[in-house]
Structures are given as structure tokens and as C-alpha cells.
Amino acid sequence: MRLKSGLLRGEVCDMKELELGEARDVAATLEAMPIQEVIDQVERTSITKGAVLLRLLSKDRSLLVFDALGPRLQADLIGAFQDAEVLDYFADLDPDDRVSLLDELPASIADELLRSLDPQEKQVTELVLGYAKGSVGRWMSPQVLLLFDDMSVAEVLDFVRNHAAEAETIYALPIVNRARQVMGVVSLRKLFIADPTLKVSEIMVRPVSVLASADIEETARWFLQLDLVAMPVVDESNMLLGVLTFDDAQDIVEQADSEDSARSGGSEPLQQPYLSTPIRKLVKSRIVWLLVLAVSAILTVQVLDIFEATLVEAVVLALFIPLLTGTGGNTGNQAATTVTRALALGDVRKSDVFRVLGREIRVGLMLGALLGAVGFVIASLVYGMPVGTVIGLTLLAVCTMAASVGGVMPIIAKAIGADPAVFSNPFISTFCDATGLIIYFAIAKLVLGI
């Protein structure tokens, strides 16, 4: 079906241009689309058109789509909505998702929205807002049922049935003692098939729980690895505060991976889908890093300036500059990317710095020996043995240096509280460029005797 307005094809259109008949056609098309396709459409178009699409959807589907979008895009859409619509979408979100959205909104709008909630919803939202950004508390749902370990299976099932609406999930249920301390966790599945006369304490399992003050990204990663639906969030004295659910953990990990991906490519994360991001935001996300890297690259100009006399003597050396700095950069990036990912997944920790260094020196030496041998043979054949020797030795030294630095830099970045992804890849290249040139000319002067 082809629509004049191009609303579903990413062309220019606005609500006013949309004739009534056509709006009805688009609405019908949207209603027939699988929900994931509708989400994609909203993510692949401008904010104005995204808002129009949401408005044309039926109420429940529109809430579902809005829910699935990231908080940055949600905030932009909120700006394009009318007040009454905003309140609907906002009230429908879970407390933790609501807080993520509030973080993205200007303070005045956030306050107004918070005031619009009914007293109970407002209270739970403010509770979540009370935790530090980046902590588990900020992402938990405080809407949790109090189930005591002296209850029978039948009592628990009854209680859950009558209070299901008050809990974000009823599939994994924390069990507490009378002091509200978490004693175990039981799945609805297990409750459901258990002998109803048993005490719940007899069928519950040892809880996997997390402190509300813990780092959310680290927690989300290991939580997902355990394939759990939800896990209790507790305070220092093991008192139940809320639950963390798998869907929030997923959102966190996806966002963290997108951020790492952007930063390891040398730009700031967009926080929203590419096609819905205005050009000036794209430029803004990239220009700072480009400038910083270009300014650091002035270092390479200075290094070459120092060796200008050597260059004049043997211009042939200039020919290999991009190849050698490129190979150094590539080797460094390989190590940095591998270790950054391993740090994110928790496979490597700060205390492993010397194990990583030892491994990367060995890997770098082996890579350097292989590439150096190839480089020696080829360069010797074309430019003679002395130049070949310089190239071979330089590749050996540069690869070893680059792999070690690339492996260790992300760990140092993490240790000083910086994002390993920022501090590693983009800087590795520049660092390897400058250091590689010094190594290159030092070896050249030695071997060629200039």
C-alpha cells in the first residue's frame, strides 16, 4: 500500500497535511502490522512523524510501543505530544522506567509529571528516584509482595492471586522472615505444582540477591547470565527493598553495549536510534573526540619534525609511515577491544592487570615475529636488505608494544574511573602512531647508520 504522505516511508509529512481519509488508511495499516514493525517505524523516522504514528495507533498498542522505546527517544516524543497524552503514557510506565524517562526530561517538565501521578504511584516513583544514578536501586521495582517464610504454599498462592496487581512480577517471589529479611526465593512455577500444605520455606531456594547500592551494569550482566526472571534487591542488613526484573537488566546491557560500541569507534553515544537523531546531534557526538584526537596527533607531527633530517637523508622511510603506524594501531585496537569487552563482561578484573600484560606481551611478540618476517622479506626484495631489516624489526617492536599497551590501557582506564572504551581505542591509535614513529626512526638510524 502506497500512501501519498509517505508517513510510512520516511518522507516529509506533518499531521496537518494528512487528510482524514489517509489518516484512517495509515491507522489501518499500522493496526495490521506486527508490533515490532511498528516500533521500528517509530524508531526510523523523525520525532514529529513518530508522534503522529503513535497517535494513530490504538491505545493499548501505542502504550506498548512507547514502552519499548529508549528513554531519550521517549523524552523527545513527550515534547511533541499534547499534555493529556503525555500523562497517559507516563502513568502507564513502571516506576523504574518512569525514573529513566524523568532523567532525560527538563526539570520543570519532570516535576510537573511527577505531580500528576496518583499519591501511591508518586510515592514509589520518588522512592526509586532516591537512589543514585547507576545503582541497582534506580532500576528496581519497589512494588513487591511481602510473603513470609512461615506461610504455607496455599496461603502464598492465595495472597499472590489477590495482590498480583501490586507486583511488577509474580514469577519469581522473594520470601522474607518477619523482620523483612530475604530468606529465599520461590518461582510461581514451583509454587503452582507444589503440595499446597507444605510450608513455603520447604520449597524455596537459596536467594541470589543484590544490594540496592551495587553497580547496575555489572549486576545486570551476571543476572542475565543466570537466566533468572527477577531477583530480590536488599539493603546492607538483607532487608527486602524491591526486585530487579530481566527486562530492565536487558535494557541496561543493551544501552551499555551501544555506549561501548560508540566510544570504541571514537564518538559519544547517541542514546537514540540513528535515523531519528538530527544531523547536528550526530556532529556534536563526534566533533569533540575528533578534535581531541587530531590535537593529540600533533604529537606525530612533532616526532616527525625531530627526525626531519633523517627523512631528508632517506625519503624512502616516509613510504612506510602509514603501513607501520596502521599496523601498530590495528594491533593495539585488537588487544584493547578484546580486553574492554572482557572487562564489561566481568571476565577480566582490575586485579588481573599483570596477567593481561603477560599474555599480551606474548601475543604481541608472536604477532610481531610473524608480521616482521613477512615485512622483512617483501621490503628486502623491493627496497634492499637494510630497509627490509628496518621494517622487520620495527614491526616486531611495534606489535609487542601495541598489544601490551592496548591490553593494559582499558584496565588502567577502569581503575581510575574512566570508561575503558573511551580511553582505549581512540587513544591507543594515536599513542601507537607516535610511539611507533619513534621506534621506527630509532631503528632506522641504528641500522642505516644515519
Add this chain to the structure above:
Amino acid sequence: MRLKSGLLRGEVCDMKELELGEARDVAATLEAMPIQEVIDQVERTSITKGAVLLRLLSKDRSLLVFDALGPRLQADLIGAFQDAEVLDYFADLDPDDRVSLLDELPASIADELLRSLDPQEKQVTELVLGYAKGSVGRWMSPQVLLLFDDMSVAEVLDFVRNHAAEAETIYALPIVNRARQVMGVVSLRKLFIADPTLKVSEIMVRPVSVLASADIEETARWFLQLDLVAMPVVDESNMLLGVLTFDDAQDIVEQADSEDSARSGGSEPLQQPYLSTPIRKLVKSRIVWLLVLAVSAILTVQVLDIFEATLVEAVVLALFIPLLTGTGGNTGNQAATTVTRALALGDVRKSDVFRVLGREIRVGLMLGALLGAVGFVIASLVYGMPVGTVIGLTLLAVCTMAASVGGVMPIIAKAIGADPAVFSNPFISTFCDATGLIIYFAIAKLVLGI
């Protein structure tokens, strides 16, 4: 607690060296550890030591830990186990996880393991094995309950209670008609609080389902965005074949993100935790790309060879080579990383190639204008106006070229069936190096009149 053997500190040890008393100490320490910490320990050590740790755990915890590891690491551990142990771990896995593990094992061992299963488990495992790698079928659980739309809520609940053991999940239940076609989905939560006399068709919702032949990575991404616990997998005639659960979708996305991360850093994915990977595997994962990139970089040597006369005339030009190729590479990588991630998330599709090109040309021009202005001023001050003009103009041209190429390359890669992450970043740098040099010397010859 400090253990002589260093089993928990990553030092050398093997089972034979471990004295009985100490084994008991390690076992006690492990039992007291949170499960996620035990998983980390296994992932951060060698295969031999990982197998020892698993053996020292209590049975149920050991199965839980094994379950949480990736299939590559599972396969390596299987090699270090005794036969009887292997069968225990293998039988405990879900059919889809079992198939992922089988894929990593040598054919003879895989066959033997498959034969060891009881007939019913063997049958479901073979069913999953029948689907193509990379398809949804390969990851679904065929263990699904047949619930018909003419059943009442009470009947469904009864059936689920009595057959829970036969289903991977009972939290999201597909409802079929008598021809086994999926008509809707109902959550256990909804069933649980619904009026038991209602027909299940009255409370079920429109199903979000997926074809068994669909691409698993794409499916997993949008499935996770919808925050669902499970979704029905169907054939072309909408017949129920199985369910896809959130934990499998998570594993797939994590693995895909790790692969993208490795490839965009220019190495092959390790498929297992960094510290448990032997050095020679690390070298193997990197050497091929390094060689390919180094050989392509010979292009830059040739380009410079062509312009050697110009270089001899004005050696000052050599000073800026790393800065200019570096900036081109950075700009290209920024665009490539952003678009690769957007492709993975489904925010950009193949058909968007011209929208992306248009956006990146504009972004590249703006970045180039800003950097070019800075470059012109600085280079003019130090090396005079003519050199400044060459640097400024080159930066403008190189940034525009790099951003457009970087934005479009991942889409072209995907269109020809290659991995956007491989084909984009590592190649972008080399391509930008060579093209950037041509642009540089062309502008230099023009402006400086040499």
C-alpha cells in the same frame, strides 16, 4: 582465606597436587560464594582448573554454573571431564542449549552424547538439530504444552499444573485451535487471577510469534525489546512448533554483540572468556586480520611511491601523513561504528542506504569544515599559509569522504551477505589511509604548484 594451591587465585595447580584437606577447604569456600562469583572463577581460569572447580561444587550448583557458561567453554570443559560426569551435565541442559553445545563438539563425541540421552530427550534434541544454524528453530524449545482455545481457564490451569514438567516455560502460554494453529498467547499471571469459568480465548491476547526459519539474531533483538518472557515459534501455516524464551534471546544478543565488538576491533571473536583462552588461540584470532590489513596497507606504500618526487621536493608534507590518515580513519570509524550498531539493532536497514549517505555527507562536511578551519590556522602559523591551505582543504575533503564511505560500507557489507563489523572498521581505516593520501598529494601539488 589463602589456599596453597592457588586454585582460587589463578595460579598453577592441578587436581593431583591438591591435597584432600585442601580440596575440602576449597569446596567449602566455593559453597559459601555467591553463584555469580563461582561462575566468574570458572571463566577466569584455565580449562583444567575450571573442571576441578566444577567437580568440587555440590551437584545442583555445579549444573547451574555449567548452564551459565557459553557453549565453547562448555565444550572445552567437557573434554576435561570423565565420561560419567559429561553425561550428567549434558542431560541437564535444555534441548536448545544442548544443540549449541553439540555444535562446538567433535562429531564423534557429539554422536555419542546424543545416543546417551533417553529416547524422548533424544527426539526433541534431534528435532532442534534439524533446523538451519542461525535460524530461530535452532534456538527454540520444542517442549511446549498444547492448550486449545475452547478450554476454560480452569481447564488450562489444571492441564498446566499436571504437565508443567514437559514445558520449558509456563509463564507465557501459546493457545492453539484444533488444527494446532496459534490463536493467541496468555500469561500465567493473567490465567492465575482470571475468573476460572471464562474461556481462555476470552483472556488471551493477540500473539507476537515468529517463523522457525527467521534469522535468530534479528528476532532476538526485537523480542527482547518487547519485554516478553517467551513467544510462540510457528511454521508458514501458523502451526505451533515451539517457544523461544528470553534467556536464549539474551545469550544470542550477547554473543552477537561480543562478535561485533571483536570484529570492529579487527579480530575474530574468541567465543570464550579471555582469561580461559590459550595464547595460541588469541594469536590465531588476530593474525589473519593483521596480515590482510598489512597487505592492503601496501597500497599506501605504493601511493607514496608515486608521489615520492613531490615528497623529495617538500619533505614537510611527510610530517602530516599520520595526522591526516589518522583523522580520516577516525572519522570513517565513527560513521562505520554508528551505522554497524544501528544495523544490528534494526534501526537502519539496507533500503536506507541513500538516507544514510545523505546524512553522512552532511555530517562529514560539517566535521571537515570545523577541523579544516582549526588545521588551517595552526599549520599556517607554524609552516606558512600555503602548507596551511593544503592541510585545511585536505581535512575538509578527507572527513567528507571518510564519513560517507564509513556510513555506507556497513550497509553494502550487509547487502552482499558479509558481516558489517568485519567489512567496515578495519577496512575503513586502510581505505581512508590510501584515499586520504591521494587527496592530500593532489591538493598539495595543486596549491604548492609542484
